[in-house]
Amino acid sequence: MRSVTRRQAAHHDKRSAATEAQLLSAVERLLNNGESFTEISVQRILEEAGVSRATFYAHFQGKSDILARLAENLRTGLLALARQWDPGAGEDGAERYARFFEEVITIHRANRIVLSAVREVASYDPAVRNFYTADLEEFDEAVLRTLVAEQEAGTTPSDLDAVAASRIIVWGGSQAIARHISVDDGSGDAAFARELGQIWWYGAYRRPASATHPGGPAEPEPRPKERTT
Structure with a gap:
């Protein structure tokens, strides 16, 4: 049972890291495309990354x-x-x-x-x-x-x-x-x-x-x- 729990935790951590990387990459793309960070909205980041608002706030404040x-x-x-x-x-x-x-x-x-x-x-x-x-x-x-x-x-x-x-x-x-x-x-x-x-x-x-x-x-x-x- 413990090994199953550890595998589940490891899988969750891996997915969480992948989601964070996805959001970070989305912001980098927007900046590289010439958009000002001040003018980039959270909604714009969500659309670029393809994640939900709840997912965003689960990883970043x-x-x-x-x-x-x-x-x-x-x-x-x-x-x-x-x-x-x-x-x-x-x-x-x-x-x-x-x-x-x-x-x-x-x-x-x-x-x-x-x-x-x-x-x-x-x-x-x-x-x-x-x-x-x-x-x-x-x-x-x-x-x-x-x-x-x-x-x-x-x-x-x-x-x-x-x-x-x-x-x-x-x-x-x-x-x-x-x-x-x-x-x-x-x-x-x-x-x-x-x-x-x-x-x-x-x-x-x-x-x-x-x-x-x-x-x-x-x-x-x-x-x-x-x-x-």
Whole structure:
């Protein structure tokens, strides 16, 4: 009897996964056909996927939930890429980052329509905005951990503000990648990735320490005196 129950549960899980995939694929098709996610109704998704409203709500809370699910695999893949690299492994960091960003840009290009929809909806939907910011916050935290570890190892200068640096390069880098993809046909991807790699590595991880204040932030340059007449 238990084996029958297990088989029934496995069959149900398989059908449930297939239905979810069917709904996700339907939304992707609609987006790829040029429809705005904001203007796609639940009824339109039902018609495209060929499922009932009850089936839809048995798997998703609403449209925003579908969008978050579409972006989830992308986030997981990008974080996995980021965690594969050890800054202290002896490899040239700028080159490694350049290769990493080429992979990131390739993934973003392949999913640019979904990512564009996420950014669009995040501007007015708290659920998607929370997902979008949590995505970057998790990446931010991963970069912060590596920066702090490198400071403790003495390979990243102690005068670097690791919190500010990780925030700038992660959140700023995300916006820069999105802008690049929107204006470049792909021919400039390698050059763009190389510049990002150089900026991350030499702007943070291996930034020269202050010559006058090696153990802390440098004092600001004094302002020039105003000329009097």
